[in-house]
Amino acid sequence: MFRVLSMLAAIWAVAACVTAPPVQEMSDARQAINAAEEADAAKLAPESLGDARRFLEQAEAQIQQQAYGPARMNAVRAKNRAAQALRSSVAATEPDRR
Secondary structure (H helix, E strand, O other), X not given: OHHHHXXXXXXXXXXXXXXXXXXXXXXXXXXXXXXXXXXXXXXHOHHHHHHHHHHHHHHHHHHHOOOHHHHHHHHHHHHHHHHHHHHHXXXXXXXXXX
16 A cells, blocks of 8 residues: 555656746756857857757746646757857857967
8 A cells, every 4th residue: 555655756756847837947948058158159149049049938938838748848949059159159258288
């Protein structure tokens, strides 16, 4: 009986995570994009920044459709691409260290 209740509790916990809007992930993605923009990524890493913006737009659309799992994944992708854009921008502006 304990096993059955434990399994049900685990399934419920996983389902609750999937059905909740990805509020934190969306916030993280927006902050990462803002940081990349402030580092001039639009000029220094336009492809990565563009990808980040597209992933965020997709996540926003998916939230409107209550597709929270895919929205969460796209928000994380947006954050990761924005972080990549930020790293590229910083590397492009650092003096050459040879």
